[in-house]
Amino acid sequence: MTTQATGARSLDLRTRFYEEIDPLLDAFPDVDVVLAVIGSGYLSRAIERHPGRVIDVGIREQALIGVAGGLALAGRRPIVHTFASFLVERPYEQVKLDLGHQDVGAVLVSAGASYDVSAGGRTHQAPADVALISALPGWTVHVPGHADEVAEILHREAEGTGRVYVRLSGQRNSRPHPVDGRLHLMRDGARETPVVLAVGPMLDTVLEATADLPVRVAWTATPHPLDADGLRALAGPTPVLAVVEPYLEGTSAAAVAAALADRPSRVLHVGVPRDAELRRYGTPRDHAAAHGLDPAGIRGPVKELLG
Template sequence: MNATVAEAIAMRDVFISETARLLDDNPRLALVLADISAGEGRFAQAGVDHPDRVINVGIREQLMVGVAGGLALAGLRPIAHSYAPFLVERAFEQVKLDFGHQGTSGILVSVGASYDWSEGGYTHFSPRDVALFDTIPGWTVHVPGHPDEVTGPLRAAADSDESVYIRLSNRRNAEAHASPDGKLTVLKRGGQATVVAVGPMLDNVLAATADLDVTIAYAATVRPFDTQTLRELAGTTADTIALVEPYLAGTSDHIVNAALTDRPHRLLSLGVGREDLHRFGTPDDHDSWHGLDPAGIRASLSKFLSV
């Protein structure tokens, strides 16, 4: 079972503290906010310490991303941060134009994931964000499943000239497992199927497959996807693959299918459904409704493996 929101908030806390340190150490780095987190602890102090490189544009997310793109054109390395639906879906035109079309790069860091703040309603849900990034070439996408998996990708992004999206969540696994090189981490080996768990889905997958003869691989970096290791693992399980993602079901199907295009294979895709459920509930409720709790994952896998 995923940890509670109170415990999981540490993922964003790590991001805030580390970004403040990076702003102190790297004069090229800039932070653009749209009110979210602007007054919190280290960010508030960073605004005092670096008023020319910490910019709060108010509740104007499209402007936030546009300003970040402009800072990139001026030679700075921008970080833009807000809830996922505001940062990616609401401001997607600016991501497409001010970064993609202009040939600039920056770091986008979201919170809220697919339905972390479920009481906020559908305006705060964002299961489509990673699928949207697949429409713009060149983005690296990290989906940490534990607070300890945030710092490494953030530091690497700050030192690079790549376009990077870091998808933070209030959901978390009990332990960190991410590989520092972005490769799949193999946690268990079996013979029936290869099950790839993305980010905070891992603990639910482990609970669902505890007594199944399957290989479990963990991914915290999903773009680029480690297709080399996937091919190697799939070859040991008769090219039978299950993919469990914390965002829109089927988001990574095209990558898996392309990686195995020369081999017959079977693919089960589990993730957030496309239907608007018109429900609030808790994040655990939404896991259950979308079949992403241990019982739902187990039922889907058992049916898939029995065919």
């Protein structure tokens, strides 16, 4: 991993993103950062050292994406940041047109995840963000589970040209893992043992939920495009699989079905339920429990899958 940040590095994913901006701007002269107020208070050093390269458009999320599209057309590499609901849902038409239809690249980096800002109400919750981005052609989605993974992904994608969505969460795993786009086996077992695939920051929760269950546990930080070859190699000829995602349940269903289309399979998707509309705003932990994304909530469906 290449990073030039100095001092103790934060374990919080969002804070680590802010810490990496100044060294990113040093390392990549074609990178600009585009904000819609959120995050600007954390970037005073980068703003001072790189005048004109941290652009705050104000609370104008459609303009946020439009400015990024214009920068990309001019040969710049924009890194665009705000909460997920304001980065993906509110300016979705601009993401589709100003970036996708114009066929230019950018790195969208969200915070807030599905319900990190639970006290902010439904306006600040975005469990459908990965499903929406995945519906557009040409995007890569990274869902890191550790601050070191955030740094590695940022530096790699800053020198790329593609359209990339990086989803940051308040939830995190205890240690980093390879962010190479592939599936990685984290707990092994017999070849015929069912597989539980954890996405991003769900890994430690899945390991706890399945500690005494006869399953293998795999992990990826890049659910889109999904590592189909890796999934097929792990799943075997008659797959029994659970996919645990920190966003809308079934977001990866089409990709999993395509990867296993020639095999008789049983697949469970665990995520934020599609019929869930919580109208009482507790803590993120309360929301995880209510949505079945805490260890107990994951354990029950996986045991049912085992039969």
